[in-house]
Every structure is written in C-alpha cells, then in structure tokens.
C-alpha cells in the first residue's frame with residue numbers, strides 16, 4: 001500500500017508510524033521545515049528552549065499508543081505527572097476578580113458579593129430544568145451555559161468572561177469555547193457540603209470540588225501525563241521522527257499538496273510542490289489529511305466566498321525569572337479578568353524539574369490579542385499584572401524576555417465559523433472520496449485537545465492497517 005500523510009503534527013507522525021509499521025510505503029508531507037506543529041519549541045541559545053505553550057503527553061489506555069510514546073525516551077528520561085500518589089501534579093489555577101485561585105481552575109464564586117443570589121439562581125434553574133445536559137455541538141455558548149447554570153449566572157458571570165477572552169458575546173460563540181477554557185463548572189460550596197452534593201448528579205455535573213489537591217477518590221482522574229525530564233516537548237517529536245525514519249517513512253519537508261485529482265470517488269493523482277520542485281504521486285492507496293479542514297477544502301476547490309470571523313493573534317511572551325513564580329503547585333494559570341493581557345501562564349518548572357536554566361525559571365505567558373501590540377509594552381503590562389496578584393516575589397528580576405506571535409494559534413470558535421466549518425465537513429463528506437481520511441485538530445466537531453485527537457487518529461488507523 002502507498003500512503004501519503006499530510007501534516008507533520010503529532011497526529012500525522014503517529015499516523016505515519018503505524019501505517020509504516022503495518023507495511024505501507026509512507027510519505028509524510030509537511031509545509032514547515034520541521035515537524036511537530038504545535039508541539040515545538042523556540043530556541044534562544046544560552047537562555048534555552050521555550051515550548052509553544054503547554055503541551056504534554058497523556059496516557060490514554062490505548063496500549064500500542066502509550067507504548068509508542070514510552071518507547072521514545074529511556075524510562076528515566078520521562079517525568080511522570082499524576083493527580084495522586086506523591087508525584088508531581090499538573091494543577092491548573094485561575095486569576096479571577098484580581099485574585100489568584102489555587103483550589104480549582106473553575107470560577108470560584110464563594111467569596112463573590114452576590115454568592116447567595118447565584119446559589120438561589122442555580123437551584124431555581126435546576127428545579128425547572130431536565131437533568132440531562134443537551135448535546136452541545138450546534139448550540140451557542142449562551143445556550144449551553146444557560147442549560148448548565150441558568151440565565152442569571154450566564155449573563156453575569158460566564159458571558160462577561162467569554163467577552164473578555166474572545167471579544168464576542170456568548171450568543172455569537174459556539175458552545176465549544178466553554179470546554180476549551182474551563183467554563184463548564186463553577187465552585188460554589190466548601191468541601192464538606194460539596195462532598196455530600198456530589199451524590200446529586202445534576203450538581204456533580206455543574207459544580208467543581210473546591211480543592212483540587214484533595215479530590216475525593218470518586219472524582220479523581222488517575223491518568224498519567226508524560227513530559228521529558230530534560231525540558232522541551234520537541235524531544236518527543238524529534239524521537240518520533242527518528243523512529244518513523246527508521247521504519248522507512250519518507251519526509252517531504254517545506255512541501256505542500258497543490259492539487260488532488262479525484263475521479264470516481266478516488267484520489268488518483270497528487271501534486272506536491274516544494275522549493276526543490278514538483279513531485280507527482282499516482283494512485284495513492286490512502287491519504288491521511290491532518291493539516292486542517294481549510295487547506296483540504298481549498299485543495300478540493302470547496303472554499304467559496306464565506307466570510308470568516310478573524311481569530312485572535314496567539315502571542316507568546318517568554319520570561320526567564322530570577323525566582324520561581326509564586327504559584328504554589330500550579331503548572332498552568334488562566335485569566336478571565338477584564339482588560340487583562342494574560343490568557344494563560346505556563347509555569348514550566350512545576351511540571352519539569354529540569355526546566356530552570358541560566359540561573360533562572362522559565363515561564364510563557366500566552367495572550368489572545370485582537371489589536372496590534374507593541375511587544376515590550378505587552379511584556380511590561382504582563383509583569384505588572386502578575387505582580388498585582390502576587391505571582392512575582394519581591395526582588396524578582398527578569399533575566400531574559402522575548403515575544404513571539406504563533407503562525408497559527410487559538411481558533412476563533414464563533415458560531416458563524418463553527419457552522420461554516422460544519423458545512424465544509426459536509427461538502428467533503430459529499431465528495432465521498434474513498435481513499436481520503438481527515439484527521440487532526442478540528443477534523444470533527446469539537447475535536448481540539450491533543451488526547452481527543454489521538455483517540456480519533458487511532459480509531460481511523462484501525463480501518464487502514
């Protein structure tokens with residue numbers, strides 16, 4: 001079998017590996033000159049590497065996939081993170097109403113001046129609603145948040161936070177945004193009461209336990225996550241590329257498919273262009289497309305004159321600090337405060353013990369920006385914000401700082417964009433191309449997180465091996 005894999009992110013690499021292992025002659029086509037997609041790092045020489053934000057590898061209970069990842073580094077070169085058992089934990093916090101919340105990544109309303117009104121509103125809502133949550137894919141964020149919490153909490157708590165992040169009202173956003181950032185639960189009660197309330201399904205689905213260090217066994221997720229002990233997620237990608245090459249995968253880097261000839265519901269002919277020239281692949285048995293819905297639609301001539309809501313620029317500010325971040329055990333910190341320049345802070349030293357370098361502690365601050373920005377001004381604002389919530393200890397110096405804009409970053413999941421993506425998926429399906437498999441981020445409705453992308457990829461591979 002001759003297979004083409006388009007896109008060298010984690011989904012494409014895993015596809016290429018398993019296809020080659022089961023005897024296919026595989027060529028992987030990647031637009032950039034290195035593989036990894038979002039799992040790469042920037043290299044700043046003496047100040048070391050900084051990842052493209054927060055990425056690690058989650059064990060998924062799919063034996064051959066877990067085994068593949070474990071095999072990429074010697075066992076002692078992995079740092080294993082889990083939620084219980086004396087090992088490092090990957091905990092997430094939140095800056096909300098100018099307070100750093102360490103107990104839960106979900107909005108904590110316990111000290112909100114209108115707490116009792118929100119409790120009353122939630123219970124009134126639950127009395128008048130069916131316990132079953134609606135299928136969310138076609139709903140707006142407003143509709144799904146109302147289904148979870150009722151109108152009052154949606155309008156006063158969830159809506160304004162989404163507006164701050166995405167610069168759009170909740171009724172113009174798709175419900176998926178609620179899952180991407182943690183908006184599907186709230187913290188409303190202290191531990192003893194919450195322990196009792198967990199027995200009530202409709203509440204357990206909507207409210208979060210207030211202390212993530214002390215989760216009851218019944219809701220503990222014991223999946224392990226892996227990160228290289230020596231800092232840099234690129235180590236995983238480089239090892240995967242090496243492993244693919246060792247079993248014969250051919251890599252065409254700096255290359256793109258510019259034409260797919262489809263005849264009788266089958267791709268007959270593929271044209272690949274790179275700076276080195278043109279290559280034609282005749283009669284491929286299968287094409288695994290992991291390079292995004294838009295580029296596939298464009299190649300198939302399916303893109304019309306749709307207007308798309310523009311995404312934010314995903315901007316990464318990297319800092320090397322003379323002292324560790326004053327964040328306790330938090331690895332990641334989100335921020336929903338109005339006017340803030342911080343979307344998420346990645347506190348690398350917390351989940352990678354060898355992340356510190358050059359006498360400093362690296363962090364990346366991710367920003368979602370909708371207007372032009374000046375990099376040094378942005379970093380100054382970020383440092384001030386971190387100082388104001390107590391994340392920087394007195395006397396913390398910045399040893400190194402720089403800002404990068406990602407080539408492509410967080411998608412704009414407005415309802416309009418999501419509906420148009422659904423229409424594109426339908427058009428691709430209608431073409432009924434037998435030897436074309438679409439995979440990877442956003443290939444299906446709601447598919448975003450790396451672990452979900454991996455599960456979907458492994459499912460598709462079953463059919464073709």
Ligand SMILES: Cc1cc2nc3c(=O)[nH]c(=O)nc-3n(C[C@H](O)[C@H](O)[C@H](O)COP(=O)(O)OP(=O)(O)OC[C@H]3O[C@@H](n4cnc5c(N)ncnc54)[C@H](O)[C@@H]3O)c2cc1C
Pocket residue numbers: 006007008009010011012029030031032035036037038039053054055255256257290291292295314408409410411439440441448449450451453
């Ligand atoms: C800003 C951001 C933050 C994220 N944070 C998290 C997180 O915290 N946790 C989590 O689980 N997931 C997170 N994700 C999602 C995660 O990054 C993805 O699930 C995962 O990287 C998907 O892998 P992929 O191989 O499908 O896509 P990608 O990594 O995007 O790889 C696609 C590859 O295709 C290549 N390509 C694109 N177009 C073409 C073309 N026309 N021809 C050839 N090659 C092409 C690209 O260069 C790239 O190498 C985040 C995503 C973003 C954007």
